[in-house]
Amino acid sequence: MIQYILFALATGLLFHGIHRKLIARIQGRPGPPVWQEILHTLKFSFKQTWIPDTASEVHFVGVVLISIAIWILALGVVIYEGSVLLLFAIYLLHKIVEHGMGLSSGSPYAKFGAIRSVISAASELPLFVTILLIYYFTGSLMLSDIIQWQASNGPLIIPAFPAAVAMYLIILSKMHFGPFSIIEGKEIVSGNRTEHFGVWRAGLEAGFAIKTYVLLNAFVLIFLGSFSLPVLVLIMAVILMTLSFVCAYCPLLGPYDTVTVQSLVTGVLLAYIIILEVVL
Amino acid sequence: MQSRTGKKIAGTSLVIIILAELLPVAGMIPPWAGFILLVLSVPWFLLGLMLWWRAPGGESDLPFIGY
Numbered sequence: 001m002i003q004y005i006l007f008a009l010a011t012g013l014l015f016h017g018i019h020r021k022l023i024a025r026i027q028g029r030p031g032p033p034v035w036q037e038i039l040h041t042l043k044f045s046f047k048q049t050w051i052p053d054t055a056s057e058v059h060f061v062g063v064v065l066i067s068i069a070i071w072i073l074a075l076g077v078v079i080y081e082g083s084v085l086l087l088f089a090i091y092l093l094h095k096i097v098e099h100g101m102g103l104s105s106g107s108p109y110a111k112f113g114a115i116r117s118v119i120s121a122a123s124e125l126p127l128f129v130t131i132l133l134i135y136y137f138t139g140s141l142m143l144s145d146i147i148q149w150q151a152s153n154g155p156l157i158i159p160a161f162p163a164a165v166a167m168y169l170i171i172l173s174k175m176h177f178g179p180f181s182i183i184e185g186k187e188i189v190s191g192n193r194t195e196h197f198g199v200w201r202a203g204l205e206a207g208f209a210i211k212t213y214v215l216l217n218a219f220v221l222i223f224l225g226s227f228s229l230p231v232l233v234l235i236m237a238v239i240l241m242t243l244s245f246v247c248a249y250c251p252l253l254g255p256y257d258t259v260t261v262q263s264l265v266t267g268v269l270l271a272y273i274i275i276l277e278v279v280l
Numbered sequence: 281m282q283s284r285t286g287k288k289i290a291g292t293s294l295v296i297i298i299l300a301e302l303l304p305v306a307g308m309i310p311p312w313a314g315f316i317l318l319v320l321s322v323p324w325f326l327l328g329l330m331l332w333w334r335a336p337g338g339e340s341d342l343p344f345i346g347y
Contacts, residue, residue, distance in 0.1 A: 001300070001301065001314065001315055001318055002297060002300075002301055002318060002322070005318065005322060045329075045330035045333065045334060046333065046334055046335055047334060047335055048334065048335045048336070048337050048338035049331070049334050049338065050338045050339060050340045050341075051340055052340060052341065052342065052343045053340050053341060053342055053343075054342060054343055055343070061327075064323075064327060065323040065324065065327065066323075067323075068322065068323035068326060068327075069319050069320065069322075069323045072318065072319045072322055072323070073319045076315050076319065080312075080315075105343055106343050107343035108343075110343070194343075195343050198334065199327065199330040199331050199334050202330055203323070203326060203327050203330065206326055207323075
């Protein structure tokens, strides 16, 4: 099992590097090499590290441990083909990490990031409707059942396309440099990550790398089906590239604009469900 | 935090990681229990390892409050 964790960690960091490289190339910059995020994480791990005087020590360090632990747990849910509900519950737990990072250090910029994290809770709205639509079509929320359903009925993305769009939006909202990345906007320095440096930042980067791997893997399993590992990673990379294109072309939205967009998507999805259930 | 503490944390959690891999294979604990052990030990191992090999020195100070 540890090999899966290390693989997810390395692949996730590599994905982050590809993401940065693609955004840079689209914007006409050379950009860093694709393995830059792996080097970046190693670099942070070698740096001098301490806890700010104003920080709540347990909280400050705890969020780093929680960040890594919850995404390893999510990886387990995906590998053992467990419940989508559990996967999305872990996704909601990630909010604790975002809030905790911002509130634990005592930095005003990090606190702004934490407040924006509360606002960006709207990004979880499409999640609930996605779950509803997945259940509507497959009659189950177990990944194993959803994969089996797709083996006999074809990819779920075809009948449940709006749900796939919503989950794509959910993944987009958690990508670095994306239009919904308001919690780490540069106008608030590094947002909720401002004071987490050195070893703490390296730990967070590790957790976020596993998060990216898990979310992309879950997207493929839920909407396209089960594949061999090389094909799976290839499909995940293609989806990541599309995300990079969106991130490269869309500017960072204002906090209230992100809520508006995500609420509108939820509204459209709800309308789709009502049409499916009542009209058809 | 001393780098010696990091070394101890990394060492202890590495033992737990090895047990989490071996015990399910030996049939002494179910696979899910081994996995839960990994969830609990891998974050400590990563942080412990990095605290061990990080550059020494540095003092805590006030957070960054602006340019």
